[in-house]
Amino acid sequence: MIPGELQSAVGDIELNVGMPTVSVKVENHGDRPIQIGSHYHFYEVNDALHFDRDATLGFRLNIAAGTATRFEPGQSRTVELVSFGGTQTIYGFQGKVMGSVAAFKQTNGLNKDVER
Structure with a gap:
């Protein structure tokens, strides 16, 4: 093995198996x-x-950790998203949720079922 070399098992690596997903069309x-x-x-x-x-x-986004998706001006595409795991407690970003996703949904009248 060479220092810093990565060795992975043969075959595909499946990410986020069993996690809820949703696909949405996004337009910039x-x-x-x-x-x-x-x-x-x-x-x-x-x-x-x-x-x-x-x-x-x-x-x-349901993509590998450390990667990103870019939307050019006027571009439209469908992306697959995956649910955050754990307690679904989210802080930071634009500061819109700042706590439990479930509590945010209840406070903002978003508890209706969304087809996934």
Whole structure:
């Protein structure tokens, strides 16, 4: 083995197996490219991205850690999101949730079922 070398098992690596997912169509209505990192709470991304925001509460991009997805101005595409794990407690980003996703949904009247 060479120092710093990575060795992985043969075959595909499956990410986020068994986690709830949702697909949403996203359109960049801004005049600048927007890049979203793998663990950014999608509900709180740049307001120039237009999509069903309520459906993305508690979700992030379903891509490998440390990677990102870029939306060019005027670009539209469908992305797959995966639910945050654990206690679904989210702090930071744009500061819209700042606590439990379940409590945020209840406080903001978002408890209706969303088709996933």
